Amino acid sequence: MMTDARKKPEDLRSARWFGPADLRSFGHRSRTMQMGYAPEEWQGRPVIAIVNTWSDLNPCHTHLRQRAEDVKRGVLMGGGFPVELPALSLSESLVKPTTMLYRNMLAMETEELLRSHPIDGAILMGGCDKTTPGLLLGATSMDIPAIFIPAGPMLRGNWGGKVLGSGSDSWKYWDELRAGKITQQDWLGVEAGIARSHGTCMTMGTASTMTAIAESVGMVLPGGSSILAADAGHIRLCSESGRRIVEMVWEDLTPKRIQIHKAFLNAINVAMAMGCSTNAIIHLIAMARRAGHDIGLDDFERASRVVPVIGNVRPSGSTYLMEDFFYAGGILGLMERMRAHLHLDCLTVSGRTLGENIAGAKVYNDDVIRPLDNPIYGEGSLAVLKGNLAPDGCVIKPAAMDQKFLKHSGPALVFDDYPSMKKAVDDETLDITPDHVLVLRNAGPQGGPGMPEWGMLPMPKRLLKEGHRDMLRLSDARMSGTSYGACVLHVAPESYIGGPLALLQTGDIVEVDVDARSINMRVSEEELARRRAAWTPPPPRFERGYGYAFTRHVQQANEGCDFDFLRTDFGAPVLEPVIY
CATH class of the missing domain: 3.40.50.2300 (Response regulator)
Known part of the structure; x- marks a missing residue:
């Protein structure tokens, strides 16, 4: 245990409220007694x-x-x-x-x-x-x-004798429902059994x-x-x-x-x-x-x-739950x-x-917690990509995606908001192939607002019915930790403030190479400069209140999305309030 000198009762922070023999402390003590607490319950404790x-x-x-x-x-x-x-x-x-x-x-x-x-x-x-x-x-x-x-x-969740995992099986069976592989009654069973x-x-x-x-x-x-x-x-x-x-x-x-x-x-x-x-x-x-x-x-x-x-x-794993x-x-x-x-x-x-x-901790199942020389994935769970689409970085989860998309290039299909994207992917006549890169923008810290978990963009219904279950998807949003798939997330800087994602157009070729940790759009610097000059920012998300403060002070994803005025370089906090 700790060997440093221990505090004494008079050193307690609360002693500044309850200890002094003055009018203010009289008020603190009397109001505490008003709640039924005797001085013996807090004094010196x-x-x-x-x-x-x-x-x-x-x-x-x-x-x-x-x-x-x-x-x-x-x-x-x-x-x-x-x-x-x-x-x-x-x-x-x-x-x-x-x-x-x-x-x-x-x-x-x-x-x-x-x-x-x-x-x-x-x-x-x-x-x-x-x-x-x-x-x-x-x-x-x-x-x-x-x-x-x-x-x-x-x-663990349970439905029809099958073990269910929250989130992960929600997305899985939702795709199966949209593909016509399970019934509405099955879907209701999943709904009732996934959180017990x-x-x-x-x-x-x-x-x-x-x-x-x-x-x-x-x-x-x-x-x-x-x-x-x-x-x-x-x-x-x-x-x-x-x-x-x-x-x-x-x-x-x-x-x-x-x-x-x-x-x-x-x-x-x-x-x-x-x-x-x-x-x-x-x-x-x-x-x-x-x-x-x-x-x-x-x-x-x-x-x-x-x-x-x-x-x-x-x-990331295929079978087990917490x-x-x-x-x-x-x-x-x-x-x-x-x-x-x-x-x-x-x-x-x-x-x-x-x-x-x-020290001495044991593992009782070597398949659930693998030895280092027998991992379920040879590298870490996440990979950070950078390039002309994300100069400040973005993230992908290689351990939880179809490995054929680790290196991929394809034409972008770009949406500026979630409702229009959702409507399009439910259209079975959508002109899309598994090689396309589905893109959602204006979903970052300021654009979302708040960077919602929209990054696991739904698979287009047409592709689901053709038997596909993954494709490359790209956004400045986040996704649930229970999600999976070839989803590139947290693109920084975000499109809402004019990041390069704002300049991407449908038909542009997007190239991702996870091993090289790169992500780029095959567009010339001259063309990007022309598009940047023509770009206009979206309207404000908030005009008042907490949202107004949020959008003006939240930092980008690569900085942790904290408020700028809460950074430690603003100085140490004043720990003690003034007591009059």
Whole structure:
């Protein structure tokens, strides 16, 4: 455990509210007593905020209302004073146009909740895609002791004796329905059976990707990111986290001490090995830069060349789901297998190093968590491409696509908005072949708005009926981590602000070479200059409110889509509010 000098009760941040013998502190104490709390419950004890993203409209977090009580039990056992602070709940399946529009809002809310209240340490409860980075971004900027508790994956889906994986099988069977291979009654059966319990997607989607990243960067207790939402171990994780956060306050073990540069390199390598979501790139860059570290696309590209995919979980894998991954040894087993690719001396919230956390971890199924010399894909999960279509980069997921498109050239079929694209691909007379490159633009951070998960463009119905199930697709949008296919995403700079994608025209030849990490349009510089001179920007997406601020301050995908004014080079945050 930590050996540094421990804090004393008078050193607690909350003591500034409750300790002084003045009128302001009289008010703080009397109002706390108004809620029924005796002074013995908070005096000299760390005040622990439980930042909870539970809501009635977030199916991934339906159990977090009760789990907060389990955390409180642990905090009380550890000698702390627990207080629950509700925060913005971002349900990936229900929030429109996209939860990505509100990730930074949750980050700001988390930071300001912790700053403005008498809080000494924080438990962060989330898991659905954007809640993990949102909570961690805020806690990192605040830099008081914090532990993240993942919501946990849901149980396997089931329909007609077939195992279903959320997202991945939705897209699969939707294509089969459109191709006339299954009935409407079959489709309703899939709908009823694909999500059978509380918890996040049980594929290796963005939720499980980001909770694994949270653990590998040191912010989750050992093994916590793999525990199923419905498993009793999840309850125990909550109580243990409550006990541990009290000790972290006395130790003054803050995110800044944990989230060092090497910890983020660990997170990148773990993500690559797990067959991660493409969204990992955006969130990890934002998280690292909030912590003051210059992590970028080049770090992902370096990792992608040397770290193979050993987590055999859909959609990169062909068979298994997160339930299988948990039983096979989970995140600890995977990290033990890839320890040669990790900085083992990084400190974690357990008070021990990453190497100490994973020491002795076992793998119980060599097909679910493969050895390094028998991966499911020889390179990392993601590849970063650059060229005249994406000078600042874009991303593709080679492990989850038809390999014949790793090197491909074909004519572009370009759409300026999602509705027109969707209408066209449902037209069985659409003039399109499998060699075409389907393109959607104006779907990036500003153009979407918020960079929606539109990047897995639907396969044209005509091609589905001909038996095709993949084609090269290109956009400045994101896609769900549960998605698959030859989809080029996150094109930067985005088309809405005049990036080269805005200049692409139907019929232009697009060339992609994943091995060479290149993406280009076969158009001369002279022609591109002519098109640029004729280009006019689209109308504003927002005229007021949060959306107005978002579109004027959000950074591009290769920069993590954080707000420019939240960068660390703006200076250190003022941790303590003025107390009059």
